Amino acid sequence: MLSRTRRLTTLASASILVASATAFGALPAIAAPGGQPGPSTADKATYAALGDSYAAGVGGGDYLDACLTSPNGYAADLASDPGLTVHASLRGCVGATVDDVVATQLGGLDLRTRLVTLTVGANDLGLEAVTAACLFGTVEQCAAAVAAAQANLPMLASDLAGALAAIRTAAPKATVLVTGYPLLLDPALPQAGVVNAGVLALNAVIQATVAAAGPGFVYVDVTDDFAGHGLGSASPWIVAPPNADAFHPNPAGYDAYAAAIRAAR
Numbered sequence: 137m138l139s140r141t142r143r144l145t146t147l148a149s150a151s152i153l154v155a156s157a158t159a160f161g162a163l164p165a166i167a168a169p170g171g172q173p174g175p176s177t178a179d180k181a182t183y184a185a186l187g188d189s190y191a192a193g194v195g196g197g198d199y200l201d202a203c204l205t206s207p208n209g210y211a212a213d214l215a216s217d218p219g220l221t222v223h224a225s226l227r228g229c230v231g232a233t234v235d236d237v238v239a240t241q242l243g244g245l246d247l248r249t250r251l252v253t254l255t256v257g258a259n260d261l262g263l264e265a266v267t268a269a270c271l272f273g274t275v276e277q278c279a280a281a282v283a284a285a286q287a288n289l290p291m292l293a294s295d296l297a298g299a300l301a302a303i304r305t306a307a308p309k310a311t312v313l314v315t316g317y318p319l320l321l322d323p324a325l326p327q328a329g330v331v332n333a334g335v336l337a338l339n340a341v342i343q344a345t346v347a348a349a350g351p352g353f354v355y356v357d358v359t360d361d362f363a364g365h366g367l368g369s370a371s372p373w374i375v376a377p378p379n380a381d382a383f384h385p386n387p388a389g390y391d392a393y394a395a396a397i398r399a400a401r
Contacts, residue, residue, distance in 0.1 A: 180248060182223035184307070185211030186241045187255040190317065190393075191228025195375045195384030203229035210393035211253060217398075220251065233259045234295040242306045249307035253397060255315045257342055260295060261288045275327055282334045289341045296342065300349040313397055314346045315356040320383055322368035332366075335359075356400045361392040 185191050193209015205226050206212065215224035227241040234256055245252070273281070303312055316339035321328040339357065346355040365373035365388075373389030375381045385393065 180223060180246060181225035181244045182248060183215060183217075183220040183225070183251045183253075184241075184245055184249060184310075185214070185224075185226045185228050185253045186237050186303070187228045187253075188232045188257075188259055189228070189230040189384060190255040190315070191232075191253065192226070192230055193228070193390060194230055195381040196387050196390055197381075205229075206390075208387045208390060210390045210397060213390065213394040214251075214253065214397060223248070228255070231259060232256060234292070234299045235260075238299050238302045242302060245303070245306035245310070247307075247309055249310045251401070252303055252307055252310045252312045253315065254299075254303070254312065255317070256299075257292055257296060258317065258338055260292045261285045261338075275330060278327060279330045282330060286334065286337055289337065293341050293345050296345045297348065300345070300353060304349070304352070310352070311401065312349075312353045313356050313400055314342060314353065315393065315397065316342055316358060318358050318362035318374070318385065318389065319366055320374055322364075322366040322372075325366075325368040328366075328368075354400050356396050358393055358396050361396050362389065365389065365392075 189204060191209075191211055192204050193206030193212060194204045196206030196208030196212075198207055199205065200207065205228065209226075209228075211226045211228060214220065215226065225244060229236070229241070232241070237254070237256055300312065300314070303310070317335055319332040319335050321331050323329075323332070336359070339359070343355040343357070346353050362373055365371055367374045367376055367383075373385055373392060375384050375386050377383075
């Protein structure tokens with residue numbers, strides 16, 4: 137596992153980055169480089185959890201490996217469901233991009249795979265400029281940087297479409313549930329408008345891409361589930377800085393993810 141010092145150092149250069157909307161999924165990159173394969177990629181899987189740090193369960197604690205897989209994440213929760221326990225494979229990994237999912241996380245998916253969950257996307261947007269602007273600049277500079285990052289959304293849509301096709305080829309009989317990201321900030325916070333609008337734009341691209349993928353693909357929206365639980369609320373489900381897991385769901389947030397996914401199955 138990565139040292140807490142290293143994770144905190146990287147967080148310092150990315151904290152509001154995550155808050156900058158599209159940064160939501162970039163959170164995975166805060167703690168570790170992408171492309172690390174998740175555990176048990178060679179095992180045959182009835183249920184496979186794919187994606188970035190949200191899929192791994194960062195924020196849930198009690199990490200099991202270098203991918204920061206948490207037994208308190210939504211994937212581990214779902215893996216306890218009847219019919220999924222014996223052949224569940226948790227492959228989400230901190231830092232993973234769409235390309236990483238295709239390159240390192242599809243091993244073992246086959247005709248026997250019945251359920252795939254996927255949370256991925258924001259690591260693909262190239263958020264260095266967003267990091268600097270939202271950490272050290274004005275709200276206007278942050279908004280401009282977010283807009284620049286959003287210029288990468290069409291490429292993300294194309295890459296995600298290719299990944300969904302690859303998942304369908306690997307697991308032709310599986311239901312594939314693709315989640316969005318929650319809104320990070322309570323509306324009362326100063327940068328909430330810019331940040332949350334960016335998250336919604338990212339989610340819209342993911343949702344449209346999933347809809348275009350055809351039967352067997354379902355988009356799972358978690359924004360309503362997290363309403364009233366952003367940072368700055370009375371009951372946040374997002375880990376706050378300076379914690380090294382900042383801007384990821386806490387265990388209560390992952391419970392909400394799991395409930396939303398179960399409702400969509």
